[in-house]
Amino acid sequence: MKEPTGSPQKAPGTESGGTTTPPGSSGPAALQPPTPHVKGRYRVARFALLLGLVTVVLFWPSVQFEFVSLDDNVYVTDNPEVRRGITAEGLRWAFTNVDAGTWHPLTWVSHMLDYRLYGPGAGGHHLTNILIHASAAMLLFIVLNAMTGFLWGSGLVAAFFAFHPLHVESAAWVAERKDVLSGFFWVATMGAYWLYVKRPAPSRYLLVVVSFALGLLSKPMPVTLPIVLLLLDGWPLGRQESPVTVFDDFVKPYPFFRRPESRLVIEKIPLLVLSLAAGAMAVVGQQKIGAIQAVDVFPLKERFANAIVSYVWYLWKMVLPLDLAVYYPHAGMPSFWKWAGAFVLLAATTAFVLRLARNHPCFPVGWFWYLITLLPVIGFIQIGAQAMADRYTYIPLIGPFIMVVWGAYGAAGDRKRLRAALTVFFVAVMAALAVSTANQLSYWRDSRSLYGRALAVTEGNYLIHNNLGNELAAAGEVDEALVHYLEAVRLYPDYADGHYNLANTYAGLGQDDQAVYHYLEAIRIKPDYEKAYNNLGVTLARRGNLDQAMIYFSEALRMNPASVDGRYNLGSALAARGRFAEAITHFERILSLNPDAMRVRVRLAQVYWLSGERDKALKESEIIGAGDEKLACDLKAWIERSGSGEK
Numbered sequence: 001m002k003e004p005t006g007s008p009q010k011a012p013g014t015e016s017g018g019t020t021t022p023p024g025s026s027g028p029a030a031l032q033p034p035t036p037h038v039k040g041r042y043r044v045a046r047f048a049l050l051l052g053l054v055t056v057v058l059f060w061p062s063v064q065f066e067f068v069s070l071d072d073n074v075y076v077t078d079n080p081e082v083r084r085g086i087t088a089e090g091l092r093w094a095f096t097n098v099d100a101g102t103w104h105p106l107t108w109v110s111h112m113l114d115y116r117l118y119g120p121g122a123g124g125h126h127l128t129n130i131l132i133h134a135s136a137a138m139l140l141f142i143v144l145n146a147m148t149g150f151l152w153g154s155g156l157v158a159a160f161f162a163f164h165p166l167h168v169e170s171a172a173w174v175a176e177r178k179d180v181l182s183g184f185f186w187v188a189t190m191g192a193y194w195l196y197v198k199r200p201a202p203s204r205y206l207l208v209v210v211s212f213a214l215g216l217l218s219k220p221m222p223v224t225l226p227i228v229l230l231l232l233d234g235w236p237l238g239r240q241e242s243p244v245t246v247f248d249d250f251v252k253p254y255p256f257f258r259r260p261e262s263r264l265v266i267e268k269i270p271l272l273v274l275s276l277a278a279g280a281m282a283v284v285g286q287q288k289i290g291a292i293q294a295v296d297v298f299p300l301k302e303r304f305a306n307a308i309v310s311y312v313w314y315l316w317k318m319v320l321p322l323d324l325a326v327y328y329p330h331a332g333m334p335s336f337w338k339w340a341g342a343f344v345l346l347a348a349t350t351a352f353v354l355r356l357a358r359n360h361p362c363f364p365v366g367w368f369w370y371l372i373t374l375l376p377v378i379g380f381i382q383i384g385a386q387a388m389a390d391r392y393t394y395i396p397l398i399g400p401f402i403m404v405v406w407g408a409y410g411a412a413g414d415r416k417r418l419r420a421a422l423t424v425f426f427v428a429v430m431a432a433l434a435v436s437t438a439n440q441l442s443y444w445r446d447s448r449s450l451y452g453r454a455l456a457v458t459e460g461n462y463l464i465h466n467n468l469g470n471e472l473a474a475a476g477e478v479d480e481a482l483v484h485y486l487e488a489v490r491l492y493p494d495y496a497d498g499h500y501n502l503a504n505t506y507a508g509l510g511q512d513d514q515a516v517y518h519y520l521e522a523i524r525i526k527p528d529y530e531k532a533y534n535n536l537g538v539t540l541a542r543r544g545n546l547d548q549a550m551i552y553f554s555e556a557l558r559m560n561p562a563s564v565d566g567r568y569n570l571g572s573a574l575a576a577r578g579r580f581a582e583a584i585t586h587f588e589r590i591l592s593l594n595p596d597a598m599r600v601r602v603r604l605a606q607v608y609w610l611s612g613e614r615d616k617a618l619k620e621s622e623i624i625g626a627g628d629e630k631l632a633c634d635l636k637a638w639i640e641r642s643g644s645g646e647k
Contacts, residue, residue: 044145047155048138055134055162058434059441062126062172066446070326070467071175076111076125085116103281106217107178125174133171136184137162140398143191148236153405156426160401163433165321165440166314169390172444173326178219179394185215186222186395193229197237205246212271216278221395223275224373226268231368233264235361240264279376302332305339307378310388311371312342317390318397321433323457324440326450327464330387353403362406369399385463447471462491466498473505481505489518496526503532507539515539530559534566537573546573564590568600575603580611598628602635609639 067077076082081093086109094108110128118124141158145151161167170179189211196204215222233239243260245267251257257266317324350371353363373396377389405426412418443453451468455461469484482505488498503518519536522529537552553570556563571586587604590597605620617639625632 043151044142047151048141051141051155051158051162052134052138054434055137056130058163058437059130059133059171061438061441062130062444063123065122065126065172065444067122067125067174068444068450069447069471070450072122072173075175075177076115077120079111082108082111082115083120084112086112098281098284102178102220103278103284104178104182104217104219106214107181107219110177110181122174125177126172129171129174129177129180132177132180132184133167134162136180136187139184139187139191143187143194144402146191146194147232150406150409152423153409156405156430157398157401159430160405160433161398163430163437164318164397165324165433165436166317166390166393166397168324168437168440168444169326170394172441173391176391179221179391182215182219182221183394185211185218186225189215189222189225190229190232193232194237197239200244200246202246209270209274213274216274220278220282221373221376223279223376226271226275227372228369229268229271230264231365231372235365243267283381303379305334306330306387308339308342308346309334310378311346311374313388314374314393314397315370315400318393318400321436321440324390325454325458325461325464326390327454327461328387328389328458329461329463330385331460360407360410362410363403366399366401366403366406369402370396373399460491462488462495462498465491466495466501469501469505473501478505478508494525496522496529496532499525500529500532500535503539504535507535512539512543528559530556530563530566533559534563534569537569541569541573541576546576549573550577562593564594564597564600568603571607572603575607575610580607583607584611596627598624598631602631605635606638609642 067073073079081090081097084090090112091109094105094112097103097105097108111125114125114128118127137158140161141154144154144157148154170176170183189208192204192207192211196208212222212225215225233243239260241260243264245263247266248263251263251266257263349367353367357364374392377392379387408422408426409419412422443449448468448471451464451471454464455468458464465484465488469481469488472478472481472484482502485498485502485505489495489502492498499518499522503515503522506512506518507515516536516539519532519539522532523536526532533552533556537549537556540546540552541549550570550573553566553573556566557570560566567586567590571583571590574580574586575583584604584607587600587607590600591604594600601620601624605617605624608614608617608620621632621635621639624635
């Protein structure tokens with residue numbers, strides 16, 4: 001039993017979705033949907049609007065949520081470029097910066113625009129995510145319906161995409177704006193491609209390229225989209241026999257390139273070039289922040305095994321989306337039976353769908369959509385220390401959704417009762433998914449709730465223990481924070497950030513010996529840990545070991561010459577040793593870059609006074625008085641005490 005091809009040359013009417021031809025029908029009528037009419041267009045519009053409205057309502061609670069401390073600080077709350085809103089300098093930074101590990105200028109621009117519109121409150125930023133996600137779902141429905149002419153099936157796939165709990169992470173996490181934005185342009189590229197296939201023209205092909213480029217500028221995830229378009233050429237577009245492309249005139253002199261499959265590949269070359277460029281930029285960005293793990297940390301066999309298991313795990317969570325978490329720690333090499341069983345299952349599924357390819361092309365298209373689109377994030381190139389992530393499924397699961405829906409209705413054929421039962425079943429599944437999504441969404445209301453949920457459903461999650469410790473420490477719950485920091489380093493003894501945060505906590509409690517030990521551990525694990533060097537120096541200086549403290553301050557400055565804290569601390573230590581000229585040099589260097597650093601001006605004035613440069617000290621006092629009257633009064637009191645012999 002064949003699915004309709006939706007070939008634009010044979011069935012131009014599928015553009016409007018004005019057909020209800022079942023996907024399992026056969027014969028000429030199945031390939032020739034009725035001519036569209038206004039009523040059909042209205043049906044599509046009403047369905048799309050309903051889908052978008054339900055999606056917005058389902059995710060609306062996130063408008064009341066806070067930013068979370070996992071990456072939202074990098075993307076919004078602590079990012080000075082984003083907080084300035086849209087500026088010429090900010091746009092330049094957006095297109096040249098890879099500090100977050102990925103080159104995604106359009107995502108940066110969207111965050112800047114949000115900050116300009118909504119300010120520092122999280123609600124507006126969440127609203128933008130919701131609207132983009134809902135728009136992507138609506139567009140997915142419209143595009144699939146245009147390509148296939150199967151309105152109900154297209155609507156179900158789009159609803160699965162919109163409502164599935166695995167997609168909560170992408171839609172509810174402000175830092176994952178890049179997911180929903182690139183996903184929207186992924187679907188927009190498919191839509192532009194459909195228009196181009198209907199009537200090939202350079203202007204329409206340019207629209208495909210531009211849509212695709214915008215997706216890559218949002219996140220490199222669409223790098224596999226050209227391959228997916230080749231899959232769609234087979235089904236539902238039916239272009240494998242006699243495609244018409246804008247490059248046909250160029251290939252006419254070359255018999256080999258006149259072959260249908262060659263022309264389809266040549267058509268994708270400009271897109272593939274963009275994919276390679278975006279992929280290269282992504283690798284550069286991840287290398288810059290040290291996110292790409294070395295082979296000695298994650299051996300190739302371990303990466304392969306985890307990738308195989310992850311492919312099956314995502315499918316399992318698609319069917320039963322329980323115990324979802326924001327972070328799944330890498331547990332090392334899976335057992336032989338676990339990864340071998342997963343490999344056998346994947347191989348058997350691949351063989352099965354290939355066997356069905358002739359009569360049911362939706363199966364290989366959906367299956368290879370899934371396999372191919374997950375490749376950039378499946379772990380062969382290990383980014384970070386997570387084993388998998390819910391957000392990685394945002395686009396890939398569209399493939400299995402297509403398999404399930406088209407396969408089910410194709411198997412039902414023309415049996416009305418069975419098709420009605422399927423419809424009832426899918427509606428029930430959609431309702432269950434919506435309930436599950438609402439529940440999963442509730443954990444994203446704030447950082448504590450998110451981290452608490454992750455610890456409840458995962459094991460060995462040292463990173464989340466550390467992050468929850470940070471939340472507790474910031475709230476003044478030091479004892480509770482200490483418990484989580486200790487658990488983090490117990491679970492992963494070579495966790496540099498855990499040792500660093502543990503050291504900071506001990507330092508705050510006045511337990512300097514413990515603090516020094518953990519600072520040194522952090523430095524041992526991560527020799528370029530600038531903040532650990534600086535804070536270790538502060539602890540040693542507090543204990544009176546100025547000479548050793550200055551060694552660590554100097555090392556911190558060597559790693560980061562722009563470090564204000566490191567330079568200030570070194571200057572203060574030098575002043576305490578009576579090396580006033582060197583101290584003054586460091587303070588003046590800071591002020592040359594940041595004239596409004598009043599704390600530094602106070603310290604500079606004090607050193608001027610102690611070194612005998614009283615006029616300069618008084619001049620600094622006047623500058624301070626113009627900017628901060630209280631600091632100026634404190635400085636005046638200090639000068640008076642110093643003049644009377646007090647220290």
